[in-house]
Amino acid sequence: MSTAVSQLEHTYADAVPDLVLNWSAAPVRNPSALVVNDELAAELGLDPRELVGSGLLTGTVPEGVQPVAMAYSGHQFGMYQPRLGDGRALLLGEIVDPQGHRHDLHLKGSGRTRFARGGDGRAALGPMLREYLMGEAMHALGIPTSRGLAVSTTGEDVPRDTGLLPGAVLARVASSHIRVGTFQYAAATGGPDLVRALTDHAIARHHPEATDVLDFYRRVVHAQAALIAQWMLVGFVHGVMNTDNTTISGETIDYGPCAFMDRYDPQTVFSSIDHAGRYAYGNQPPIARWNLARLGEALLPLIDEDSDTAIEKATAVVQEFGEVYERHFQAGMAAKLGLREPDPDLVADLLALLHAQQVDWTGFFRAGTPRDLFLDRDAYDAWAARWHPELDRDHANPLYVPRNHLVDEALTAAEQGDLAPFLEILEVVSAPYTEQPGRERYTEPGSGPFVTYCGT
Ligand SMILES: Nc1ncnc2c1ncn2[C@@H]1O[C@H](COP(=O)(O)OP(=O)(O)OP(=O)(O)O)[C@@H](O)[C@H]1O
Numbered sequence: 043m044s045t046a047v048s049q050l051e052h053t054y055a056d057a058v059p060d061l062v063l064n065w066s067a068a069p070v071r072n073p074s075a076l077v078v079n080d081e082l083a084a085e086l087g088l089d090p091r092e093l094v095g096s097g098l099l100t101g102t103v104p105e106g107v108q109p110v111a112m113a114y115s116g117h118q119f120g121m122y123q124p125r126l127g128d129g130r131a132l133l134l135g136e137i138v139d140p141q142g143h144r145h146d147l148h149l150k151g152s153g154r155t156r157f158a159r160g161g162d163g164r165a166a167l168g169p170m171l172r173e174y175l176m177g178e179a180m181h182a183l184g185i186p187t188s189r190g191l192a193v194s195t196t197g198e199d200v201p202r203d204t205g206l207l208p209g210a211v212l213a214r215v216a217s218s219h220i221r222v223g224t225f226q227y228a229a230a231t232g233g234p235d236l237v238r239a240l241t242d243h244a245i246a247r248h249h250p251e252a253t254d255v256l257d258f259y260r261r262v263v264h265a266q267a268a269l270i271a272q273w274m275l276v277g278f279v280h281g282v283m284n285t286d287n288t289t290i291s292g293e294t295i296d297y298g299p300c301a302f303m304d305r306y307d308p309q310t311v312f313s314s315i316d317h318a319g320r321y322a323y324g325n326q327p328p329i330a331r332w333n334l335a336r337l338g339e340a341l342l343p344l345i346d347e348d349s350d351t352a353i354e355k356a357t358a359v360v361q362e363f364g365e366v367y368e369r370h371f372q373a374g375m376a377a378k379l380g381l382r383e384p385d386p387d388l389v390a391d392l393l394a395l396l397h398a399q400q401v402d403w404t405g406f407f408r409a410g411t412p413r414d415l416f417l418d419r420d421a422y423d424a425w426a427a428r429w430h431p432e433l434d435r436d437h438a439n440p441l442y443v444p445r446n447h448l449v450d451e452a453l454t455a456a457e458q459g460d461l462a463p464f465l466e467i468l469e470v471v472s473a474p475y476t477e478q479p480g481r482e483r484y485t486e487p488g489s490g491p492f493v494t495y496c497g498t
Pocket residue numbers: 126127128129130131150154157158159160161162163164165282286287295296297298498
């Protein structure tokens with residue numbers, strides 16, 4: 043086995059042993075690597091063939107390596123759940139790549155752990171391929187994200203509401219899986235000492251420039267504000283922005299019922315369980331800020347020993363979210379519109395127009411003649427008279443995003459044994475800015491509305 047694999051490190055488990063549970067993956071009947079991310083493997087200094095042969099992708103670990111289930115709690119749809127944790131996931135260990143960057147190697151669908159509650163610990167092939175595809179699309183768009191290293195089928199069926207589905211294990215890589223919910227769990231179960239140990243580890247790993255706990259908090263708030271702005275600029279709807287899916291690193295994780303919006307509408311929701319629209323496209327910035335306020339609460343005893351002062355300081359920091367988000371969003375919109383300087387009024391009027399006219403978000407910014415996309419062309423002309431692009435816009439506007447109707451089509455085919463459509467859409471969204479002749483259908487919006495079953 044390559045040195046990188048045999049030298050999986052465990053700095054997280056060593057730093058906060060109270061936040062992990064030693065655990066092993068459930069044996070898999072007939073493991074077979076279906077998709078392997080050669081490019082990512084190479085970046086990590088791993089040999090893809092050796093990786094497949096080692097069994098690591100479904101949880102067979104070298105001697106001396108101890109996988110763990112990570113503990114966390116979290117607010118799910120606004121309701122506090124004291125004990126979530128990796129119910130069907132495992133942290134195999136950390137890989138330090140040839141550049142010296144540390145990454146978690148994590149499995150999803152590797153069997154029940156003590157955190158599983160009612161779940162069976164398994165994952166179905168479709169959702170694991172969805173997570174892999176979405177991560178690659180986001181990565182190609184330049185958005186911080188976890189990435190799939192491989193999806194392996196298990197040879198076992200998984201019972202879900204829609205019937206028996208092929209089972210799979212996703213091996214994924216992230217700069218860490220430390221979540222707002224991890225801090226909530228530490229605060230609730232261990233108090234300030236445990237929060238301090240977790241904070242020290244998170245600072246060293248993600249925000250080493252932080253001068254103190256308040257400054258660490260500020261850096262997380264800013265990283266999340268920048269991330270959410272990037273989601274909004276590409277029309278990404280995460281779908282399950284619970285505090286346990288909000289990272290300290292500022293990376294996107296946990297791709298469940300997520301999707302890219304076609305027609306611009308702030309109310310866009312894809313998740314079949316999000317009845318109230320809590321996690322609709324347009325709600326994402328305030329929800330992220332709300333989640334970050336929960337992080338602030340967990341950090342309060344470390345921010346100041348006087349609780350009123352701590353609350354005052356943390357509140358001031360979380361309130362920076364709006365301004366930082368707006369700065370990133372407006373800079374991004376200026377790039378999308380080819381402007382030298384942000385123009386919030388022009389943007390606000392464009393958004394109102396796109397909404398009223400139900401114009402495709404991704405399509406508008408790369409259209410040769412955007413006017414053709416509007417029913418009320420006079421309204422467009424009135425807006426466009428104020429729009430004077432000066433800069434090249436193609437590098438800021440993807441031609442291809444994973445359109446939900448095409449993702450569903452590819453996943454359905456994969457579940458029936460035909461991987462070709464999945465491999466094609468993966469290739470298309472992996473080069474989102476480059477025109478790919480013959481692939482025009484990937485630029486077309488679906489006829490929606492679409493609901494992504496929150497199945498797992
Ligand atoms: N089939 C399942 N078996 C066991 N636990 C599950 C199952 N599905 C979800 N869970 C657990 O429910 C909780 C919340 O689920 P959520 O959808 O946020 O996570 P997930 O999709 O399993 O994984 P992650 O957030 O790590 O990507 C987690 O603690 C997860 O481990």
